[in-house]
Amino acid sequence: MGLLSELKLIVPWGHIAVKVWGSQKNPPVLCLHGWLDNANSFDRLIPLLPQDFCYVAMDFGGHGLSSHYNPGLPYCFQNFVSEVLRVAAAFKWTRFSLMGHSFGGTVSGTFACMFPEMVDKLILLDAAPLLLESNEIENILTYRRRSIEHMLKVEASQKSPRVFSPEELLQGLLSRNSHLTKDCGELLLQRGATKVTEGLVVNRDKRLSLPENIFDFMSKDQFVHSTRRLQASVVMIKALQGYFDVRRENDNIKQPLLFMVDTLRSTLKERFQYVEVPGNHYIHMNKPQTVAAIISPFLQGLPRKTSSRL
Template sequence: MSLGHSGHEQSLDVNGNHFALRTWGNESGHPVLALHGWLDNAASFERIAPLLPDCFVVAPDLAGHGRSEHRRADSGYYLWEHADDMNALVECLGWKRFSVLGHSMGTGIASILAAMNRAIVSMVFIDGMGVPFTVDEGNTVEHMRKAQRLLRLAVRTRLHGFGGPEEAQFSSLEMAIKERRNGLDGNLSAEGARLLAMRDLLNLGHGYRWRHDPRLVLPEPLQLTERQACEFLQQINCPLHVLLGRQGLFAGPAFDKRKNALPPDTRVHWYDGGHHFHLDAPAPALIEQLNAALRQGESGPRQRLVNG
């Protein structure tokens, strides 16, 4: 499969934070906001975005991820904060009508963004069905206590990347890529792991460490409940396509748990592959489906991005 438009590095200051972006296509194309998953980055769309010829795809590294700026120590990484960032980013770009392409956690951010912005003309979810991490009803207080204990423990023991900025986590590039491959998606291909890892690694000379904020590996003190997560799904009022991997995170009971919360006209499609099937080996049928789902729309004047 031949690649179309090559990607470009861009940057933009939004909500007082610096965001690194990858973009594909011509700025006159249909605007598509691509939202990656937890601990991933814009490279998640490196294989599929070039194959959307009529679209202008903007994929930010979410705050604290990849090459984007970390949040301040007194702030966090709640999904609604990510959604607010993306709402402000779209406003900066001057998009009046646009589509959203989300993967995993990105689908949860997209579901909240849909409540903030009514200019979304279509949404595509890839192996995600909204907010991924929820807290049980009645367990909010205990969850917050546990999250705070884990944070204090990580800082004290310097685990999970909480060491100094010059402290290497890996002695070789191969070790880092192997850890990334053995993460959430056990089916992630070696090439997919390399693409994600290379955007998220700092070469210290004597080793490597992740760029992402180590706080991302810990649970947020406050999380939505399952009922609230479903409410955000139910209020989506634009065409929604949900593309799931047959060996992905929703191959079993997880799909049944959320399916009744999907808007009535949602179209669900299944593809061979795991959680990152869009990054591992995007099939022609997947690309065809994406191009059909991301309907064209008009937009107003857009802000030029800053070349990175």
């Protein structure tokens, strides 16, 4: 199944760029990429999935080929959630499935809890549907302050975008993302950078910094309450060598993930599937066949295998 079209959906600050695979007459699946990634994140996975669906991969605002937010408008988590609703409205979807990797998975999970009647199936790729504050409560105000200070600093800067050589940009990306292979890094940069006379400039908005600066963290009670609103069937695919926490400093603390999985399992019962797979955070790019073998029967509503437990 090849890429069908590239579209630009008009929004108040410009446009949201999307890629479309399959007929728009088929049931839609909206695909949300990770922090600072882009829609190319799904290029290797989508062709392996059932062809009787329409897959739409979007670039979040400030990422990939989507417009940057206007000066003075901050990147906050709820804005990214609202982008999902904007895309659904543009396609006139009343019900659809969501597939999200990492940050995109958390946006997907939050949307599915806020607009439960709209989401049929929820696919989480090395992602938590909502983020607990248990590891972060003492840091939340620091994150909020850091986000504001960074935004004002970037907006006050008059520097021209830095120009990189292709090799320099790729090596920088790989050094910051040890789970990315060279091929996958090159794939993301095809959409994440623009050619200029002297080399390449990065497309993403410089105001975007660390994901924890804009995440909405919640208590365990809030998580339980939110999970009860879910109407979707959920599959959570956890990479064994992936990440367990939004901050790598806490990555050896797995209790929040255990709590989330247990809550989802006890609340959703047969509507929840948890699967652990060997691989790292970019499992959907590095081993798309492994991920597709789990997602395909889930999308088609086929009998599921027994969940793999933590």
